[in-house]
Amino acid sequence: xxWMQNLVIVVISYLISRIIIEEEIHTYLISxxxxxxxxxxxxxxxxxxxxxxxxxxxxxxxxxIISFIPIIKAMLDSIEDARKKSLxxxxxxxxxxYGANIGGMASLTGSAFNVLYIGFLEINNIPxxxxxxxxxxxxxxxxxxxxxxxxxxxxxxxxxxxxxxxEVIYANHIKxxxxxxxxxxxxxxxxxxxxxx
Numbered sequence: 001x002x003w004m005q006n007l008v009i010v011v012i013s014y015l016i017s018r019i020i021i022e023e024e025i026h027t028y029l030i031s032x033x034x035x036x037x038x039x040x041x042x043x044x045x046x047x048x049x050x051x052x053x054x055x056x057x058x059x060x061x062x063x064x065i066i067s068f069i070p071i072i073k074a075m076l077d078s079i080e081d082a083r084k085k086s087l088x089x090x091x092x093x094x095x096x097x098y099g100a101n102i103g104g105m106a107s108l109t110g111s112a113f114n115v116l117y118i119g120f121l122e123i124n125n126i127p128x129x130x131x132x133x134x135x136x137x138x139x140x141x142x143x144x145x146x147x148x149x150x151x152x153x154x155x156x157x158x159x160x161x162x163x164x165x166x167e168v169i170y171a172n173h174i175k176x177x178x179x180x181x182x183x184x185x186x187x188x189x190x191x192x193x194x195x196x197x
Contacts, residue, residue: 072096
């Protein structure tokens with residue numbers, strides 16, 4: 001029964017991620033949140049860090065990184081100075097990778113390696129494996145990853161001082177709300193609650 005529970009959670013997480021990607025809900029949400037930082041360009045790196053962390057808790061961190069790449073590219077396309085573009089790109093990509101990897105550790109479905117670890121425990125009949133489920137992993141993983149997230153924010157802040165983030169042009173062309181946005185978000189939320197239960 002233990003393996004069945006984890007299998008159902010992984011399948012639900014995969015299906016939710018497919019719906020979100022196919023309908024471009026992630027693109028809409030990310031661009032809307034980043035557009036709110038227009039008046040505070042220094043929050044761009046933090047915004048990408050926290051958004052990639054949050055999405056990676058519930059979706060595979062690989063899917064999250066693939067989703068963020070076009071948005072970051074759209075933000076950087078208008079910068080002509082190669083040196084400035086390189087500095088800004090480095091910081092934005094590091095924020096995306098840090099957030100996605102740290103978020104991937106926060107839940108059972110955040111990374112494929114988490115599922116492999118559970119499979120390893122099951123195959124080798126490790127005592128106590130029945131105590132590891134989505135909720136127990138989440139309860140332990142979120143506080144730990146929040147500490148790592150704050151540390152990575154401090155590292156990124158040190159590395160991004162004096163970088164002209166005000167030259168970043170936001171992905172304004174991604175403003176259109178997906179069809180049936182409310183229904184799809186409700187469906188995803190209900191399934192995430194189901195995984196917790």
